[in-house]
Amino acid sequence: MTWEYIFKGIEGALGMIASFDVEVADIALRSVKVSGIAALMAAIIGIPVGVLLGISTFRGRDLLRSFFNGMLGIPTVVMGLILYLFLAPAGPLGSLKLLYTEMGISFGQMLLVLPIVVSFTANSIEGVEREIRELALTLGASRVEATLKVISEASAGVMLSVIAAFNRAIAELGIALMVGGNIFVREGALNTRVLTTSIQMYVARGDIDIAIALGIILLAIVFTITAISNFLQSRWVLR
Amino acid sequence: MIRLVKVTKRYGDTEALKNVSLEIRRGDIFAVIGSSGAGKTTLLRIISMLDTEYSGEYYFDGVDTRKNQDGLRKRVTMVFQKPVMFNASVFDNVAYGLKIRGVGSREVKKRVEDVLRLVGLYDMRKKNAKKLSGGEQQRVALARALVLETDVLVLDEPTANLDAVNVQMIEGIIREITRDGVTVVMATHNLYQAKRLANTVAYLNSGELVEVGSVEQIFNSPNNERTKKFIMGETYY
Secondary structure (H helix, E strand, C coil), X not given: CHHHHHHHHHHHHHHHHHCCCHHHHHHHHHHHHHHHHHHHHHHXXXXXXXXXXXXXXXXXXXXXXXXXXXXXXXXXXXXXXHHHHHHCCCCCCHHHCXXXXXXXXXXXXXXXXXXXXXXXXXXXXXXXXXXXXXXXXXXXXXXXXXXXXXXXXXXXXXXXXXXXXXXXXXXXXXXXXXXXXXXXXXXXXXXXXXXXXXXXXXXXXXXXXXXXXXXXXXXXXXXXXXXXXXXXXXXXXXX | CEEEXXXXXXXXXXXXXXXXXXXXXXXXXXXXXXXXXXXXXXXXXXXXXXXXXXXXXXXXXXXECCCCHHHHHCCEEEECCCCCCCCCEHHHHHHHHHHHCCCCHHHHHHHHHHHHHHCCCHHHCCCEHHXXXXXHHHHHHHHHHHCCCCXXXXXXCCCXXXXXXXXXXXXXXXXXXXXXXXXXXXXXXXXXXXXXXXXXXXXXXXXXXXXXXXXXXXXXXXXXXXXXXXXXXXXXX
């Protein structure tokens, strides 16, 4: 009985994917877009911060590193709640009007995944910093050239940080639900429904077929991105 | 060519080098011998101008190295005990130093290919350097330093952990390049290697420069009792 119920759900889900449901495609594309923007913003801010933390020594550096490392494990519902309080009309950032918007989700997810980009980038830099810097210096590089070489040698790890950030963003539920609100109106321009919020909603409604279909799509996106990343890394690291 | 005056290096409370003063002449093959932890690598890093946090003075061709560090560092190249490879082909690894010196691409190609032939890695020039064996990587490291034709080549245990074939090959290359008047400063705990290659030997013990002399003098009639014990294998390390 148990297995039959699951198999029926999977069968229905596969049928739904095969028939290319426009609504499902719309939700999937929105997920990729919202989390892609979040990962991009986190990369723009986080990579320079990670590089700085990886190559330099300054007062408070260890504290800052500990802060970002600690933030790696922050529960997404807590982050969602904090963001909701800040972005609500009566909140300190209410004037930005980001609550219940795609950009609001991207902003929230960016804050969630920023520590991933910063910490992974800093770790990658630190992993090669001393030996590559000294090698470049002894081969005649200036200090600036040696630093650029360090960054270039750590680039595979930096790329991995952005992929990990995207995967974390697209798979999270708390922020998308609390800040996005799971809004969906057919052909609406202000929809905020993404894969995770719709899976949660359809499970609650008992629409297992569509929940499984969306789950398969979410996994497919994450695995595809990871596979592309692994391929690029293998080409990059040992080209 | 190289003159250190009362150089002391501390790591916290530990003195890695204690008041070391020495001179290395142009064209010399200068071997620093001593047991593990004697301060050999520290001394080499200072000579290579990679470590600049020490007390005392270091003159390179009569110029205080603290005054023109970046310029003078280009005249010394160090090959590390554990070869570090850039994530690039063998060719690109060897070409790096020439490229940052602004050497033209045609000249880079010629010089890199010549030196790769010298170290026997020409056929592997397109391979990723990280995929090579330890001995091959050490030869890439040596080629990368040789191609720059710097005045001083600093080698930190250049054959440590290598098989006999690679040891023989690397020692042959060192002999070959010193014919061109390159000054070589090398650290080794292999006394036979020092005897085979060097013409001047310095014995370092617990950061203290115990004795410096010609290879014959150090190995046949050392002045210091501690040097004698080390040469006779009576110093434990």
